[in-house]
Amino acid sequence: MAERKKPHQKYKKGQQFGLHLSVYRNPGPNKLGYLVGRNNANGVDLNRNFPDLNTYIYYNEKSGGPNHHLPLPDNWKSQVEPETRAVIRWMQSFNFVLSANLHGGAVVANYPYDRSFEHPVRGVRRPANTPTPDDKLFRKLAKVYSYAHGWMYQGWNCGDYFPDGIINGASWYSLSKGMQDFNYLHTNCFDITLELSCNKFPPQEELQREWLGNREALIQFLEEVHQGIKGTVLDENYNNLANAVISVSGINHDVTSGDHGDYFRLLLPGTYTVTAKALGFDPQTETVTVGPAEPTLSHLLNNVNYFSLQLLETENPCITKQELVNFYLKRSIPQVSSVGRAPSRRHGVGAKVQPQAARKKEMEMRQLQRGPA
Numbered sequence: 352m353a354e355r356k357k358p359h360q361k362y363k364k365g366q367q368f369g370l371h372l373s374v375y376r377n378p379g380p381n382k383l384g385y386l387v388g389r390n391n392a393n394g395v396d397l398n399r400n401f402p403d404l405n406t407y408i409y410y411n412e413k414s415g416g417p418n419h420h421l422p423l424p425d426n427w428k429s430q431v432e433p434e435t436r437a438v439i440r441w442m443q444s445f446n447f448v449l450s451a452n453l454h455g456g457a458v459v460a461n462y463p464y465d466r467s468f469e470h471p472v473r474g475v476r477r478p479a480n481t482p483t484p485d486d487k488l489f490r491k492l493a494k495v496y497s498y499a500h501g502w503m504y505q506g507w508n509c510g511d512y513f514p515d516g517i518i519n520g521a522s523w524y525s526l527s528k529g530m531q532d533f534n535y536l537h538t539n540c541f542d543i544t545l546e547l548s549c550n551k552f553p554p555q556e557e558l559q560r561e562w563l564g565n566r567e568a569l570i571q572f573l574e575e576v577h578q579g580i581k582g583t584v585l586d587e588n589y590n591n592l593a594n595a596v597i598s599v600s601g602i603n604h605d606v607t608s609g610d611h612g613d614y615f616r617l618l619l620p621g622t623y624t625v626t627a628k629a630l631g632f633d634p635q636t637e638t639v640t641v642g643p644a645e646p647t648l649s650h651l652l653n654n655v656n657y658f659s660l661q662l663l664e665t666e667n668p669c670i671t672k673q674e675l676v677n678f679y680l681k682r683s684i685p686q687v688s689s690v691g692r693a694p695s696r697r698h699g700v701g702a703k704v705q706p707q708a709a710r711k712k713e714m715e716m717r718q719l720q721r722g723p724a
């Protein structure tokens with residue numbers, strides 16, 4: 352059974368996952384009755400307000416720097432609006448696995464990256480397919496939504512055509528500082544953007560049709576949280592290891608374990624080599640075969656008004672086919688330079704990285720943040 356929980360509520364044993372809904376960035380009329388959309392009281396579009404981490408990841412993809420949990424710029428708090436600050440804090444407070452932004456203005460499931468890797472010409476970046484290392488997975492997540500939706504999969508909507516009702520954000524039009532790129536680059540959360548209606552502000556009489564068109568798709572999207580592997584990273588004494596880095600060979604995007612050593616890695620069916628690393632411990636590698644997940648939820652979302660949803664996994668095993676892979680890391684033989692250094696939460700530096708090399712990379716990252724290309 353799945354339940355919706357408020358962020359401050361604890362997750363009970365046996366519960367499959369928690370679901371967070373955020374409605375505070377919900378477009379609505381202002382005092383004069385005009386629809387104001389996504390802008391806050393300061394007139395800032397909140398989906399163009401997250402720190403831009405794409406510059407760093409595109410650099411790192413070439414230079415071999417960190418591929419996940421990119422640090423925020425030093426002055427990030429002064430660069431973003433209070434609402435964005437609150438969302439970032441929220442994202443950092445839970446080990447979110449899967450999420451969707453619900454938007455309007457088109458009918459399509461849009462997956463990252465949103466920012467084109469092309470350099471801007473007079474402030475404009477040319478649209479270009481800009482896939483993440485998890486492109487196949489994101490395409491599948493987007494298709495799960497579009498094909499369970501009443502009409503999104505047909506592709507012809509609002510005068511646009513999107514094959515299968517999905518699109519890589521940057522190949523449609525390039526945007527910077529959106530939420531989906533941010534979530535993927537700064538947290539463990541895989542986020543897609545769902546454009547649900549041609550009319551950004553559908554009148555009340557259309558809401559019933561919209562709800563019926565989206566209900567099944569929302570449920571099937573939720574079920575995707577069980578597609579992959581999960582487990583706990585522990586030391587030899589069964590202590591939880593937080594911030595351990597879980598890497599899948601062939602996919603250049605790691606995830607980290609949460610405060611209780613729990614980790615979740617969405618993966619398509621297949622056989623994978625998975626390695627857990629933590630500073631001060633020997634890495635451990637396992638081979639795991641992921642089968643297709645089976646539907647387990649029913650009509651969770653009936654009667655829920657929604658505008659944004661976030662999924663949170665728990666450390667409890669569930670009854671789906673999601674593979675459970677626990678890691679028991681042995682403390683490595685101490686080396687003078689690395690003794691006593693706690694694993695870095697912000698950078699997720701793996702045990703294999705030599706401290707000097709890690710420092711050099713950190714310096715490079717910092718320099719890049721001061722003057723991005």
Ligand SMILES: [Zn+2]
Pocket residue numbers: 454455456544546
């Ligand atoms: Zn949108």
